[in-house]
Amino acid sequence: MSDTVTMEVLRYRPEEETEPTYESFEVPVQPEWMILDGLNHIKDQLDGSLSYRWACRMGVCGSCGMLVNGRPVLTCATYMESLLPGPIRVEPLRGFPVIRDLVGDITDFMGKLAAVKPYIVREEEKPVEEGEYLQTPEELAEYKQYSMCINCMLCYSACPIYRIEPDFIGPAAIALAQRYNLDSRDEGAQERMDVLSQHAGIWGCTLVGECSEVCPKDVDPAGAIQRYKVSATVDFFKSVLMPWRKE
Amino acid sequence: MNPDYRPYHPKWFRRRVPIFWWLRQAAYVKFISRELTCLLVAYVAILLLVFVAAVDRGEASYLALVGWLSQPMVVAFHVAVLLGTLFHTVTWLNLAPMALVVKVGGRRVPARAILLGHYFAWVACTIAVAWALVGP
Amino acid sequence: MDTRVHDVLLVGGGGAGLRAAIAVAETNPGLSVAVVSKVYPMRSHTVSAEGGAAAVVRDEDSLEAHAYDTISGGDWLCDQDAVEAFVREATREMVQLEHWGCPWSRQPDGRIATRPFGGMKIERTWYAADKTGFHMLHALFQTTLRYPPIKRYDEFFVTRLLVDDGRCQGVVALEVATGKVQALLAKAVILCSGGGGKVFPFTTNANIKTGDGMAMAYQSGAPLKDMEFVQYHPTGLPFTGILITEAARAEGGWLLNKDGYRYLQDYDLGTPSPTPVKRSMELGPRDRLSQAFVAESKAGRAIPTPYGDVVHLDVRHLGEAVIDKKIPFVRELCLKYQKLDPVKEMIPVRPVVHYMMGGVATDLDGATPVAGLFAAGEVACVSINGANRLGSNSLTELLVFGARAGRAAARFAGAQPDPSSALVAQAADEERRLHRDFLGRTDGTERVADIRSEMQQAMEAGAGIYRDEESIQVAATKVAALRQRFRRVALQDSSRTFNTELVSALELSNLLDLAEVILASAAARRESRGAHQRTDFPERDDEGFLAHTMARQGEDGRPRIEFDPVTITTWPPGERVYGR
């Protein structure tokens, strides 16, 4: 095992440069170290001006997603060892404007999350005093997978469609909509349909499938989108063939 | 100094998507090849119509078509097309379970079972058609 | 100076902050609410909480039992009126969260499922597999999107509170992305900025848990209460400090020393039985378990590793099916971060700094002694946690006291005049300070990372699981020296755009304040109680110290400690008995 590895880190300092550049650092490798530990080593020991986001360092807060050797990963959950002998190239996630160094602007993503109405919608709310809504473990299992998304945006970074068509609402937001649609407590599927059945909604996806490949939490957004396409289509034909059907 | 920078006003850097983005990564190459099989699908559909028309018109026109079909270049091309349609079939059947949620007795049928079902259907169709064309 | 005005301003978008925001919006939809957070809300540390949240739901359970477990768990340092309010409102809050979509784990008939947790007589911990905090935070965050009056300032770092005329009327915040300093004025401010585990080197806490809110409140004249009580969680992974949730023990995991012996039986924590017994053995309280570890380690019965001694947490006998169903995240974390599979191997664990029982002193409505300033969540100390927090009370605390503070702040704000314009001048001063002390200075020599790590080592050595007069004084001297060195800190980054080094420096300054207060409070409490164990005063002393430490910043900038009485309503101090 080599003792050090070269990390080529994308730098972008908007005050000084118009284009990003790459800067190389020699970083020691230890068996326990993740890519994030390497970046922290750079920041603490070599160059305090390197900027990137992180918080939990346990793969659950979703802030440390970056492109490592061209692939979107959580840097706190990717061993340096697995990428030896290097060099290891670290860049900000693709698909988001770069604010500085490894930090991307995610305003667009946050807007898209909100657009799908990701909360329980009901015609009538049950008073809290009457206790919980009953939900069997099977009903819970219906949507559980889609509720595991940590908003890390790796899927957006992997999806070429999002980069080509910035209006595309994107994998995680659609999976989140499905998470609520499939929740037995929710009655908001129709409202979400209005957003999702647009071209920029589900129909923009051509099932590249990379979103599910890179998802660190097995949310399978590609599956969520396909399922949504099926139900939107069935719904459509039902309303055409049986217009009297109550909605 | 970056001449475009003004304090407190973001100067985000946007990367352009290269026009040949689909050549940049193995997964994307596979994706674009899969999408392009649609050309083969249309081509084979047209060819089938030509074939049917030829058979309908009589043995002479049928033999003429067979003659064209058995030229080496044409055969080579069609073998390639065949591989392409097989690629279509495999990629299609592999993705099909993703969208399908089948429930039996309240339990979700595992994706593997659905996948196997699809392949089984493919084999069955192939045998049925071949049997009709070749005879027992 | 860019100035914005709101009615109620929240510092922090974790569980407490978001719950409070919704409470404000529901109490008075006419108020404008703003959530200011240094990270996007769903990155807040509530996301990491694993095991569960406590509230009485089972028929055989009672509010009285929940209160008693909490108070005895807290070694009688809890304010009992606060505990009573807490247990009374806990269930309602948890059901409310269920209505907001939190995917609580269920029983086969569709009702809420519960599991036991350390120090509990009856199982009352609600859970969403072992990602409870994650699901709670996301459910809360997504629910806030329903309320148009809630505005967010994401990635805004609050650098100080604006206090004028004895009343808190807003904050100064740095927009991290652009470096712009803004005055955010408000009629009421609620601090929900979480804990400060980063005072210590080895912690389950995220990088962002730097006690900013505690430090800012302290600088503004609010007292910090019971800061000497720092909870060590007995089971963290070595090196990373990643938490292996108590749920692993609640489901039946065993703690074994190097001889494969369930050593807790030697520490008056009951006798081993194959299945978990509540309030016994592995389900004893965290302080006692962590202390038992230290004794085992001293006696040479722990397993040495490059990252310190460990013991083993063994869940293999639970079997793959139970592990995957009840504690899947434990397996995921072990596989990803420790390269081992708990189905087949034992998990190496050691105690790790986890939670701060102390915080900004508040009343039952989250109000601090500074008018207009409220606090809720880990940053606050309403005193339900006493000397040792019971696992799974904290998530519930966020909801109960987040909601209470939100309602109280909404009522308060409704009756206040608009914030005074004098504050803008204060904010301008703050901007100049940031430039003078950090961005613009050229004569610095010290590095943020060095001071931080020296401070953390000093705290571990001086105020760890066991402390005494001498260790505390050594640490205090060191921290004072570091404070001096911090005056000469140099940033390598002078950019305004997303300057994370500037943020770290500001955080470090807050951490240093916290370290000072923790040490001063620990020195003042000359007894052992709960998580505060003094080898020079090994007994609990109700005569002298059945009281809260209150730390206020003196004229000289150093903490002054006073004692405040503990509120006792129903449960007189007794012996803490576990396993019997």
Next chain:
Amino acid sequence: MRARRSREPILWALFGGGGMMAALFLPVLLGVLLVAAPMGWIELVAFADLQVLVRNPLVRLGLFGLVFLSFFHWAHRFRYTLYDGLQLSHLNELIAILTYGVATALSLTAGYLLWSIG
């Protein structure tokens, strides 16, 4: 009243149906009729039987279904490939008219042809 729906569900259903039909039937038809038989690798049924077969109304109907769906499968996929692969999304409408137009024309021709034989 629900908001105006896009036409996508119809197009997607046609695309999906075509993809499935093509997946199941095209390899065998292509392989047997257009490659193996002309090369003499396998022997087809007698020509007269073949003619009877293609003139059977049910077979013609099935064939029409197959080619019609295949054309729309092509149209849909090709349309997306054009505007994602070549980033021509601003030409969305034009591309849609061209691709589905061609598919419609081909289908009409196929329908006429299959109708008129026999």
